[in-house]
Amino acid sequence: MLENDSVSPTLAERRAEATREGVIEAAWTLSRSLGLTGWSMRELAKAVGIKAPTLYAYFDSKDAIYDAMFRQSYEQKGSSGDAEPYLAAHGERDAFKLAAHDFFDFCTDDPTRYQLMFQRTIPGFEPSEQAYAASQRSYERFAQQLAAVGVADQAHLDLWTAMISGLTAQQISNDPTGDRWRALVDTAVDLFCDHVGIPPTGDQNP
Amino acid sequence: MLENDSVSPTLAERRAEATREGVIEAAWTLSRSLGLTGWSMRELAKAVGIKAPTLYAYFDSKDAIYDAMFRQSYEQKGSSGDAEPYLAAHGERDAFKLAAHDFFDFCTDDPTRYQLMFQRTIPGFEPSEQAYAASQRSYERFAQQLAAVGVADQAHLDLWTAMISGLTAQQISNDPTGDRWRALVDTAVDLFCDHVGIPPTGDQNP
């Protein structure tokens, strides 16, 4: 393979990138219908119209495909779960409720993606350092948003993650198409805010 | 194979049962050091001193071995997580705190067992109806204990499971040897009790 350090990608590189995207898309489709580990490299290849070994021209291994899916998931997440965009137009409590709902909905929108991002369900797969860094960034971003409203205690952040991730996990594994735990998100945020001293909406300026 | 419907097991049956137990024990050992899916039937057989196909005289499949481990886990759990044994000698709130700690400790005592019981981490494995029933029983037992103290709302039970399981999940995946989330169990139970109207200990008879 010839190296190309220039900024503009060559034609071959753009074509290869398109193939890679097609592979990932097919991998998502297979994963949603057969489970993340329910398909083989041969099946994936067939879905793309090539033979299995050809996949290795685009990805080093099956794990590398999972890694690309993992990275893509965090790109899709973006700022879902952040409270900061809401803090300007809403009270603090409402902002955190909206943030919690964003995160909750992002998770339940695609249970397969959730499983890849948050459960360690694929034997042997660990996200690459690069992909893991993305997940760390979104965690620290939220930590700073809590700190910005005066909640700097690590224990409080830990309680938040436990409550919100607990609700999403229950929803996805016990009632994937329903609303049993979604309906508890506001309650949970209220309990959390009561505990850490974020006043009820309307009480900030009594 | 000759059938034996009598109550007393024949010698051969007792020997076979002993072998089965040895296999399960070896499977636990391998799972704890290599992960639940990190060992092969050939490795398991070698650990027991037999050849792989012989395992199939004792278990129908690898999944049947996981199923036996799953069932055994719920036997070990027993009443861990139940509040009822504590309700006689303690206030309601304290009883539920003790129950939550029992459950939490049972989970963190053996993360591999936790993974088998509560995460769906083994591709293709679903507990048999019989094994699943055991897990349902312990859930309904707790539901009745909540009802016994006047908390009959399904939503409240859902909130409890989300909070407690959220704490244990975070502990095991982010701090398996530490105490970060264990230290939050009492806080979480307090928040829960405040919400559902279980009075603080000492307030029952003011």
Next chain:
DNA sequence: CTATTGCATCTAACGATGTTAGAAAACGAC
């Protein structure tokens, strides 16, 4: 237009996996 170079894809195969078939060995009862 041809020769060369680099890339894309293929077929064939390897070692490991869970599992099955069928033969051999070991065991218990009479």
Next chain:
DNA sequence: GTCGTTTTCTAACATCGTTAGATGCAATAG
């Protein structure tokens, strides 16, 4: 000792992720 049962074995199958090496194909240089 002999028979029937139980236990274990060897050999093999299909499938898995993956690698080696050959072949076809595109674009480029002379």
